[in-house]
Amino acid sequence: MSDENVNPTAADRPDFEEVTQSSRLPLLTLFSGATVWLLIGSLLGLLAMAKTHGPGFLADSAWLTYGKLKANSNGALIYGFALQGGLAVSLWLVAALGGSLVRLPFAIIAGAKVFNLAVGVGLIGVFVGDSTGYFWLEFPRYAAVLMLLGYVGIAHPLLLTFHHRRERELYPSLWFVVAAVFWFPWLFSSAYLMLEVIGVRGAVQIAVQGWYAGGLFALGLLPVALAGFLYFVPHFSGKALSSRSTVLFSFWVLAFVGACVGIPAVAPLPAWVGATSNAMMGLLVVPVLGVFVVLNPGLSSGRSVAGKFIRLGLYSAVAWAVFNSLATFEPIRRITSQTLFAHALELLFIYGVMGATLMGTAYHVLERFLAGRSAAFGAWHFQLVRVGLAMLVLGMLLSGIAQGTGLQSPDVSFAEASRKGIMLLRLSSLGEALMLVSGILFFVNVHRVCLTVGRELAGALCARCCGGPEAEVAR
């Protein structure tokens, strides 16, 4: 076993401080963008939830239907928050593990601006009624093109940084990160081309949509979270990965299974399509459990906020994969299909798997930027996320099961079956509200560091340019 497996950072290297410094502006840009979209996404999600309890709420506004609110909540959370934050995590891993300075930092910042603009334009597009009608691909064409441009702006410096790495041996995290950086734009552009530009006919659209949606989670986002776990858990505990080959196996299983998981088992398509996809979804638990088993020895230690978030992310990932896998079995699938069960797991993925991972990463790097001082409210933030996430996800999972059970017997009227679900959905709404509050704390924490760093940079700039206060001191 090589040394890299024991302590997977180049932190001991003398020039590591330089690496940290070079990543500072791009990372803060990406994280601050992600926190804004987290707030917006949670707020829209909460408004949508409120509409399920009081149908009269905001009923007169054409802009604020449940469908539009939910589509935009998903859009803001998936792209603005999880994908952008995921890129920040990837960038940190590539820089830290490769021991290389971040290349073209200003291209990343420009890319992030374009990306954020695109998400904003996409949300407005959906609000005014330009939605494409495909789950998670709702952003209209003008926003989608812009978003892809922004993504490329961020991703190509990331790959350059990877290319110029000083550690030639690849730590397993980097396999996942590099693959995901390619997977997302391929998936997004091909799904978009097929649905909106070429326009495939009829039910094939369902196949394309499912292929994209499954791939987005399993290949575009999940690898980033797994890479984060593989880096941080050994880093915090000082215990090496117990087996590199298990991780290698997990990586290839994920690669083969991941893009096949999204098509619903019962869909108006030839039966083999849904059945294949369903079977693959059942197998998705394998790579996640593989990573969990490898990391298990190091899970008990780590008392820092960052460590807690990473652990929460890993447990969420295991829960997500296990629930998804269970729901592929016929007796359970019958009850859970076409209820909010699936959406509960999506939220577990966005807030739990991706959210906790990128929050953990953010706290870790923020602490470095503050030279060891820890961010305020970190512990509060963690508790809120933990409680909010549990309520949000459990409430909605149970709501889905309650409604699904009711719908199984034709004697129970639709209204009766839904009523059972809606009671439990209240718990979920409360959880969503807590997530919104936790989002505010996260926003404050990230932006305080941004301000501190901004002041430092401004001071340095003044000094270099016209001899500011620091220059005076030096003299």
Place this chain on the structure above:
Amino acid sequence: MNRGPLIFLGAFFTLVLSWGVLVVAPQMQLRGQQPVEDGLGGRYPTASAGMAQQGERVYRANGCYYCHTQNVSQDGYYFDVYVGDTGGASAEQLAAVIAQANPSLSDEEVRSAATSSGRRIAAGLDYRSKEAFVKRFDRAGLLAEDVGVKLDAVFQATGPDIERGWGSRASVAADHLFDETVMIGQARIGPDLSNVGERLPDEAWHYAHLYQPDSRVEGSKMPAYRYLFEERSIGDEASSEALTGLSGLEEGVEIVPTDDARTLVAYLLSLKTGSSLFEAPAPAPAEAEAQAEEEAVDTGAEE
């Protein structure tokens, strides 16, 4: 695994593989799909009229697919088997056919089946598919052919969605052949709409339901879509399009649907999946009608 290009190639290869299997293969299978005879002298599916097509865009823009699915699932079929035409077979031959068709019948039951008016041999046989059922009756069918007896079967699709009345069969690819955007939905926050045009064919009902859901469905959780309607003061004469049966309206005010509401309702009314298809047989409407007529005759006799 220490090389970037290896990861790149691996990622590319696995993604292309999944694309080939789950996107290209279904496309090859479905690309030749065309409308077929629906057994009623028409063809199914047909492209929607302009109004309904506009309505599909309203449905899409408002995100209706977040609460409504268009995806009915089905468990299997129930079959009722009976002797259609005895074709001059003797009572013994008839009994032999019946015994072969349903070996679980006792001699007594076979006799009564052969002599009863409906000549029903089996009721509520549960099969996953029509093929499985046909296979089961292969030998009985051959025997019946020899002696000139005709076996008939009436079937019905089964499953919670079907029994709930959301459709007469499972949703299949053909149902979406002419959809501009296929929106099968994800969660049933509201009821399934695959067959809503047949289930609820009244235009006025839909207008009132969109404007004031609980005026038509008690305790409905659907938000009101009041912005799809115009509130006008009644002039000299009330509009013929004004909504009726609403509660809490001010005196001298009428509610008239906008173009968006009109096209949306046209779209909802165009959602019909009653046609029987090879891949998803549905009970022929003729039989359903005959049954309805019978019932009508029954109630008529009672009155």
